[in-house]
Amino acid sequence: MADPTNEQRFKTQVLPHLNSAFNVARWLTRNDQDAQDVTQEAYLRAYKFFPGFHGENPRAWLLAIVRNTFYTWYRQNREPASDTLFDEAIHSLETSNVRQDDSPEAMLIRRESQQQVHLALRNLPLEFREVMVLRELEELSYKEIASIIGIPMGTVMSRLGRGRQQLAALLAPMKQEA
Amino acid sequence: MDHQQVLELLPAYLDQELSLSETRELERHLEGCEACRRADALQRDVSTQLRQAGLRIDAPPALLQSIEAALPRPIEPQISLGERFRLWLASRSSNWAALGAMAMSLAVLSISVNLYRQIPSPEQRLTQELVDDHVRSLQSTHLFDVISTDKHTVKPWFNGKLDFAPPVIDLAQQGYPLVGGRLDFLNGRAVAVMVYRYKLHPINLYVWPGNNAGQTASVVEQKGYHLAHWSAAGMTYWAITDAGAPELNGFITDLRAQAPS
DSSP: OOOHHHHHHHHHHTGGGHHHHHHHHHHHHOSHHHHHHHHHHHHHHHHHHGGGOOOSOHHHHHHHHHHHHHHHHHHHSOOOTTOOSOOHHHHTOOOOOTTSOOSHHHHHHHHHHHHHHHHHHHTSOHHHHHHHIIIIITOOOHHHHHHHHTOOHHHHHHHHHHHHHHHHHHHHHHHHHO | OOHHHHHHHHHHHHTTOSOHHHHHHHHHHHHHOHHHHHHHHHHHHHHHHHHHTTOOOOOOHHHHHHHHHHSSSOOOOOOOHHHHHHHHHHHSOOOHHHHHHHHHHHHHHHHHHHHHHHSOOHHHHHHHHHHHHHHHHHHSSTTOSEEOSOHHHHHHHHTTTSSSOOOOOOBTTTTBOEEEEEEEEETTEEEEEEEEEETTEEEEEEEEEOOTTOSSOEEEEETTEEEEEEEETTEEEEEEESSOHHHHHHHHHHHHHHSOO
16 A cells, blocks of 8 residues: 555544454454454554545444454464453453442442443353444444444344343343342 | 334334334334333343443553554654645745646635635534534543543553643642543544543543644633633643533633643
8 A cells, every 4th residue: 555645544544443443353352462463463454455445434344354354363263162251351440430429339339240241241152242342332333233244234133132131131140149 | 013023123222223203103012011111121221231331442552553563664644734735835836837827726716715614614613523522422431541530640541642742730639630531533633632520520621732722712612512722832722511611711720820831
């Protein structure tokens, strides 16, 4: 891509979506180092294909590449069966929202429930996890999700419904324990 | 719309992906169907929990550098349109043909100036962009990339993410605690955003290099938000909040008292 205007466009249209790309890769791979590798590889591919991209939605375009890159990686390196439930991101969750009650007890309860949500999403099967992440964390439309995954919008809808039901089922026993 | 159809459409109802007429029809069914209401509440609850759990994981700072380094060629620094125009002028020697062309284009310019007046000025557009960005930052989970009330955490966080070092000032003593920072893309460039709070009102303070905003800050109102901008020490600042004009003025006065000028 020797054309400086393409480089310029890549910098202004694609690089700013790094956090989205990484977030998606992170939730698909469930591992920080693998997510970095997948993101980096996806950016190299995106850079190569960018001159042919004339659409209006660079973020969705990039996320489709991230997803494809992930599946290539996934087929080559199936996750080890003994995949531990430990995930460092759970342990570095920020107890953020300053608007809420900030007593130590309230923070502890909130933190625990955040960890449970994190764990539940992490354990969701891949085909549901990816639509949940694209919808609930990246806030993409059904149309965008359909184009990224390459499925009809009706399938996006039914997967989201089933994904939410599964999460609700995963979260219910945790709530009783807490 | 029968019961089964409603159950299938519930996710799209919750995600506001249905047309107005479908929504109305579905709501009519919900009124009379306890089971569907429960299913809807269950999905809504999961969705809310996911959105409130801070699950979005940002890229580690080093990843951007490593990606930029790995691209086949380093990406060139951004050239603004104004600079490009100057370069273009400089590249054309001042021969008469060029001057003639200039005169022509000036004539065209003065004809189209009335047209031009009707399209928003860059500043109006920027103001609009800021209001949009501010609203977006409050709607989504993207108010912060780094959450900290400590300027010694927020400032280093920007290292390597920007081509400038934004001044990060703590105003907790003055009643405007710093609550975090984030990176945003505005006006065609990456900018630093410091998030402060006045009581329950978030204040987004956008900073990027530049000197063209003038020394004095005056508050303007747009869509119920108050905005102000000014330049100091080679940086352009924009502050925006839903708090009132006096509070914003107070914030700016306190900020500028602490900031390098």
